Amino acid sequence: DAGVIQSPRHEVTEMGQEVTLRCKPISGHNSLFWYRQTMMRGLELLIYFNNNVPIDDSGMPEDRFSAKMPNASFSTLKIQPSEPRDSAVYFCASSLKVSNQPQHFGDGTRLSIL
Amino acid sequence: GQNIDQPTEMTATEGAIVQINCTYQTSGFNGLFWYQQHAGEAPTFLSYNVLDGLEEKGRFSSFLSRSKGYSYLLLKELQMKDSASYLCAVRLGFQKLVFGTGTRLLVSP
Numbered sequence: 001d002a003g004v005i006q007s008p009r010h011e012v013t014e015m016g017q018e019v020t021l022r023c024k025p026i027s028g029h030n031s032l033f034w035y036r037q038t039m040m041r042g043l044e045l046l047i048y049f050n051n052n053v054p055i056d057d058s059g060m061p062e063d064r065f066s067a068k069m070p071n072a073s074f075s076t077l078k079i080q081p082s083e084p085r086d087s088a089v090y091f092c093a094s095s096l097k098v099s100n101q102p103q104h105f106g107d108g109t110r111l112s113i114l
Numbered sequence: 115g116q117n118i119d120q121p122t123e124m125t126a127t128e129g130a131i132v133q134i135n136c137t138y139q140t141s142g143f144n145g146l147f148w149y150q151q152h153a154g155e156a157p158t159f160l161s162y163n164v165l166d167g168l169e170e171k172g173r174f175s176s177f178l179s180r181s182k183g184y185s186y187l188l189l190k191e192l193q194m195k196d197s198a199s200y201l202c203a204v205r206l207g208f209q210k211l212v213f214g215t216g217t218r219l220l221v222s223p
Contacts, residue, residue, distance in 0.1 A: 031209060042215035043157070043201065056210060091156060095209070102147060102159035103211065 002026070004106035006092050012112045018080040021109045024073055025094030033093040033103055034067055034077050043091070049075065050097055082113045116140045118214035120202050125220045126192055134187045134217045136202030147211065148176050148187045149201040157201055161187070189219075197221045 005024040013019055025032050033048040047057040052069045060067070064083070069075040079086055089110050093103040117139040126132040138146070145164040149157035163169055163178035163185060175188040187200055199216040206212060 033209075033211075043203075043213040045210060045212070048209065050209075097209070100145070100162060100164065102162060104159070105156035107156050 004092055004094050004104055006090075006106035006109055008109060009107065010110045010112075012114065013082060014114050015083055016081045017113075018078065019082045019086075019111060019113075021077040021090050021092075021111070023075045023077070023092030023106060025075070025092070026104055027073070029094035029096055029104075030072070031095045031097045031103075032069060032075050033095075034075070035091040035093065035105075037089045037091060037108070046077070084113045087111055087113050116204070116206070116212045118202055118204060118212060120200075120214040120217045122215070123218045123220070125222065128192055128194060128221055128223050130192050131188065131190050132192060132219065134189070134200050134202075134219065136185045136187075136214055138183050138185070138202070138204050138214075140204050140206060140212060142206040143180065143204060144207060145205040146176075146178055146185050147203045147205065148174075148185075149203065149213075151199045151201060151216065153198070160200075192221050194221050194223070 007022045031050050034046040035043050037043045046059045047067045049069045067077045089108045091105050091108045093105045095101050095103045119137045147162050148160040150160050151157040161176040168177045173190045178185045199218045201216045202214040203211040
């Protein structure tokens, strides 16, 4: 079975550029989560969706970050304009919307902003 | 704020038993998850506790005491491939997870 698929795996870009990260959740999962992981702060939840609707975006650091889920099989996380402090690994995860079900993570996007 | 504490690093020997502790002080509690993360890879689910007590899954067990805000992950018969980071995560509400910063475990021969 295909797991959560993220693209690109690596992204290197210059400060000020727009960055778009993509995620395809596991088929049948109705919850999707975006996380950011850094050495200093660990794994932090940015935003999550249930049935394509954003439920909690309190972890989104600034207005430069936005996320969309236009349908059940696709989500994007956009940073515009990007800054060096946005450099991190960004993970997407999906799960069934059932209390004891774990979240399944994609392989992540390693983002470097120069 | 939410506070989840784990030791930063631990070392152990192949074949031994290691216990990784996690203490938490959070505004809510609806279960605790343990994830394993190898360097450069995605976190993978290990265990889930919502009631007090021990859950056993092969070489891995996880314990929870809600009154003490405490959990541990027990790894038996350590193997080299167990060298990884172990993340403790508390679920707040129905789905939101808050993660600790993780414990890096190094298993030596």
